[in-house]
Amino acid sequence: MDHELNERDFLLIVMLARGYTTTRIARELHLSRYTVAERISKLLEQFACSNRSQLVAYFYAHRLLHVGIWPPSV
Numbered sequence: 900m901d902h903e904l905n906e907r908d909f910l911l912i913v914m915l916a917r918g919y920t921t922t923r924i925a926r927e928l929h930l931s932r933y934t935v936a937e938r939i940s941k942l943l944e945q946f947a948c949s950n951r952s953q954l955v956a957y958f959y960a961h962r963l964l965h966v967g968i969w970p971p972s973v
Contacts, residue, residue: 902940907928910971911924911928911935911938911939912958913923913949915939915954915955916955916958916964921936937952939951942954
């Protein structure tokens, strides 16, 4: 993968894969909802995805999240 991804961003992807809402992610990471929404938007752009589902699918397709392990973990 050519894209840089820090640990916090990867954790955000894992939370999206678990179906967490922006509000829940913000609460768990001790961030504002605005900050989480902005970071998700930047990740969507970075990985050329149209929505959260595509972003999660990208990570599964590139074996950055493991299929068959639910919920995915870091």
